[in-house]
Amino acid sequence: MNDKNWSKLWLDYDKKLSNEQSEDSFSVAFDGFSEDHRIIKSAKNELTEVFSKLFKGGYTTEIENAGKSVCIKKTDEIKNEGYRISADDSKLTIEASDENGVLYGAFHVIKSLLRGTGFADIKADEVPSNPLRMMNHWDNMDGSIERGYSGRSFFFENDNFYINDRTRDYARMMASIGINGIVINNVNVKNAASYLITERYFDKVSELSELFADYGIKLYLSLNFASPIELGGLEVCDPLDENVISWWDKKFKEVYENVPLLGGFLVKADSEGRPGPFTYGRNQADGANMLAKAIAPYNGIIIWRCFVYNCTQDWRDYKTDRARAGYDYFKGLDGEFLDNVILQIKNGPMDFQIREPVSPLLGGLTKTNQMLEVQIAQEYTGHQIDLCYLMPMFKEVLDFHTHCKSEGDTVADVVSGRALNNKNAGMAAVINTGDDANWTGNYLAAANLYGFGRLAYNTELSSEDIAREWIQLSFDLSKENEEKLVSMLLRSREIYEKYTSPLGIGWMVTPHEHYGPSVDGYEYSRWGTYHRADHLGLGVDRTDKGTGYAQQYYPENADMYNDSDTCPEELLLFFHHIAYDRKLKDGRTLIQYIYDSHFEGEAQAEELYENWKSMEKEIPSEVFALVCHRFEMQIANAKEWRDQVNSYFYRKSGIPDEKGRDIF
Ligand code: GCW
Numbered sequence: 001m002n003d004k005n006w007s008k009l010w011l012d013y014d015k016k017l018s019n020e021q022s023e024d025s026f027s028v029a030f031d032g033f034s035e036d037h038r039i040i041k042s043a044k045n046e047l048t049e050v051f052s053k054l055f056k057g058g059y060t061t062e063i064e065n066a067g068k069s070v071c072i073k074k075t076d077e078i079k080n081e082g083y084r085i086s087a088d089d090s091k092l093t094i095e096a097s098d099e100n101g102v103l104y105g106a107f108h109v110i111k112s113l114l115r116g117t118g119f120a121d122i123k124a125d126e127v128p129s130n131p132l133r134m135m136n137h138w139d140n141m142d143g144s145i146e147r148g149y150s151g152r153s154f155f156f157e158n159d160n161f162y163i164n165d166r167t168r169d170y171a172r173m174m175a176s177i178g179i180n181g182i183v184i185n186n187v188n189v190k191n192a193a194s195y196l197i198t199e200r201y202f203d204k205v206s207e208l209s210e211l212f213a214d215y216g217i218k219l220y221l222s223l224n225f226a227s228p229i230e231l232g233g234l235e236v237c238d239p240l241d242e243n244v245i246s247w248w249d250k251k252f253k254e255v256y257e258n259v260p261l262l263g264g265f266l267v268k269a270d271s272e273g274r275p276g277p278f279t280y281g282r283n284q285a286d287g288a289n290m291l292a293k294a295i296a297p298y299n300g301i302i303i304w305r306c307f308v309y310n311c312t313q314d315w316r317d318y319k320t321d322r323a324r325a326g327y328d329y330f331k332g333l334d335g336e337f338l339d340n341v342i343l344q345i346k347n348g349p350m351d352f353q354i355r356e357p358v359s360p361l362l363g364g365l366t367k368t369n370q371m372l373e374v375q376i377a378q379e380y381t382g383h384q385i386d387l388c389y390l391m392p393m394f395k396e397v398l399d400f401h402t403h404c405k406s407e408g409d410t411v412a413d414v415v416s417g418r419a420l421n422n423k424n425a426g427m428a429a430v431i432n433t434g435d436d437a438n439w440t441g442n443y444l445a446a447a448n449l450y451g452f453g454r455l456a457y458n459t460e461l462s463s464e465d466i467a468r469e470w471i472q473l474s475f476d477l478s479k480e481n482e483e484k485l486v487s488m489l490l491r492s493r494e495i496y497e498k499y500t501s502p503l504g505i506g507w508m509v510t511p512h513e514h515y516g517p518s519v520d521g522y523e524y525s526r527w528g529t530y531h532r533a534d535h536l537g538l539g540v541d542r543t544d545k546g547t548g549y550a551q552q553y554y555p556e557n558a559d560m561y562n563d564s565d566t567c568p569e570e571l572l573l574f575f576h577h578i579a580y581d582r583k584l585k586d587g588r589t590l591i592q593y594i595y596d597s598h599f600e601g602e603a604q605a606e607e608l609y610e611n612w613k614s615m616e617k618e619i620p621s622e623v624f625a626l627v628c629h630r631f632e633m634q635i636a637n638a639k640e641w642r643d644q645v646n647s648y649f650y651r652k653s654g655i656p657d658e659k660g661r662d663i664f
Contacts (some may be wrong), residue, residue, distance in 0.1 A: 004425045004623075006443065010474055017114065019056055025066050026052075026069065026247070027069045028047055030072050033072055042215055043105075043106040047070060047106050050110050072106075078127070082096065083126055085123055109122055126457075128178060130425065131455065134180070134183065134426065134456075135428070135452075136183045150439060151435040153421070185221060187266060187267075197231075210632075219259075225276050246288065265301075265303065271528075294595065314528075321542065322350060323549045326345065326359060327364060330368075338547055345396045347393075354506070357574060361402035374452070378390075378448075380509060382515070386492075386638075387489070425457070443626065450469075503572045504572060505530070535654070537577050544575065599643065612628065646663045
């Protein structure tokens with residue numbers, strides 16, 4: 001097969017269209033949209049580039065005589081950022097009410113053509129599920145990436161910016177999956193000399209915001225809550241202090257004078273060493289609202305993260321529970337945040353584990369704008385070495401019934417703004433990209449990049465359809481291999497879960513690095529472990545008799561989780577301390593389940609590799625080789641997890657494996 005240009009990922013027009021040309025000429029015409037608009041220009045450029053490869057008759061301004069014409073028409077009845085497409089043999093119409101809708105419609109046409117759909121068969125009627133669809137980079141100004149597994153930053157190096165063709169390709173790719181907001185720097189904002197809200201960076205930030213704007217994307221920045229101290233020389237950053245308030249007023253004025261297109265800021269406060277309002281006895285709403293007031297004149301928004309917890313808690317106390325923190329800190333403030341504040345809530349109450357319950361804050365808040373945060377950077381899910389397609393997990397989160405309303409109560413309803421009737425809402429992902437030529441290190445991890453955007457735009461899509469779309473845009477596979485790869489992706493999360501931490505307990509991972517097993521590994525101190533295993537059993541009692549975390553949900557869910565008989569089994573150890581000899585639903589004991597799932601998970605990781613190897617002929621050689629290498633590492637990792645977890649629990653429980661397998 002032709003070598004694909006992986007730096008273009010799913011937008012490799014050369015590769016995909018080389019065999020499908022016709023003699024037609026083509027035209028692109030506008031009705032109601034200005035051709036001079038920056039986003040319309042981008043849409044036109046993309047269409048023209050693709051059509052000039054497909055239709056050898058070339059571009060013509062004579063619409064009537066064009067073999068293929070595209071008409072882009074303004075129709076107010078379509079919702080913001082939505083589009084409708086209809087076509088016959090010679091004419092295709094994209095309707096939209098705004099420019100982003102046009103651009104998304106254009107990419108829909110292009111992706112359909114790339115996937116082999118005939119011109120006349122392209123049809124669509126789409127409106128985005130979520131108003132905000134964002135990527136969060138954890139890129140540092142020195143070029144490193146916190147939790148980055150694909151090389152270094154493609155935005156920054158040595159405290160300087162890169163803005164080049166790759167940046168433009170990145171923006172094009174993001175637009176092609178419906179992303180409309182990007183935070184370019186890490187939420188851990190350190191080293192005042194490189195804060196992006198200073199004169200030193202205004203030109204570059206502005207240039208990048210302009211480039212993003214060509215693709216309907218707003219640029220956002222992370223900021224350090226203590227900037228008034230670190231940049232302004234003030235003694236405090238107390239959100240109720242007059243000097244602090246006026247410092248931020250001036251700062252945002254200066255920022256917006258220089259970067260008028262800025263969307264706003266993302267803030268991590270009072271978390272893992274970051275400064276915040278707690279230092280001054282203030283609450284999270286005091287902090288967020290102070291910034292929100294200062295940014296309001298510029299229509300900016302403040303995205304305030306709910307990942308607030310005390311990482312030095314003494315976990316030996318059985319009532320202490322990190323999982324409670326988000327709800328404990330924020331529920332009481334429901335309704336107190338200004339309208340240009342959005343609370344960004346991680347999908348689970350802990351931290352992006354392979355299995356967690358949905359955060360009780362999602363829908364638990366009913367008078368506050370909220371956004372779902374997920375992570376496609378595979379911090380706890382295999383570092384883009386192990387295959388772990390995350391859309392099935394995200395779908396579970398979106399489909400979860402919070403019971404905040406009788407109808408429209410799923411997480412998808414809440415974060416889209418439908419349930420609570422608000423516009424400042426949506427989804428964000430901690431992104432998995434870097435400066436590796438293929439963007440995501442492991443070629444197959446691009447499925448998560450593509451998938452997140454698609455899902456944020458349309459939460460109704462299935463994990464399977466998204467996987468198939470991505471595969472068709474990325475590879476040239478026979479139907480049989482396409483199905484094989486779809487199924488590999490769909491199984492991969494469950495496989496990873498099986499050989500790592502069982503039944504929702506999470507963690508047991510090397511502290512700080514978060515790859516590979518360390519059953520007792522505990523991040524922040526010598527105190528305790530997250531799993532609370534003893535010689536009788538394992539798991540955290542989060543019921544009303546334990547930490548009381550289960551009671552943070554609405555009664556329907558609280559009752560379900562509180563009772564170990566009704567608690568979904570995949571979360572059993574998250575909510576309950578269970579004896580090793582307790583029988584699970586299928587009759588196996590807990591300890592036997594742990595042994596079996598670890599053997600099975602490792603064996604299935606080997607199966608994934610076998611499946612991959614069987615597709616060699618249809619995969620470009622460098623892609624094949626790199627992914628083989630990752631699978632080899634994955635298998636080694638799975639073996640290590642299997643052996644460490646099994647032997648740990650064998651030694652704790654003293655109960656041997658019924659099947660007599662080697663447990664080292
Ligand atoms: O999971 C933790 C990560 C930190 C990260 C933090 C967060 C950016 O280990 O690296 O910091 O989450 O979400 O703020």
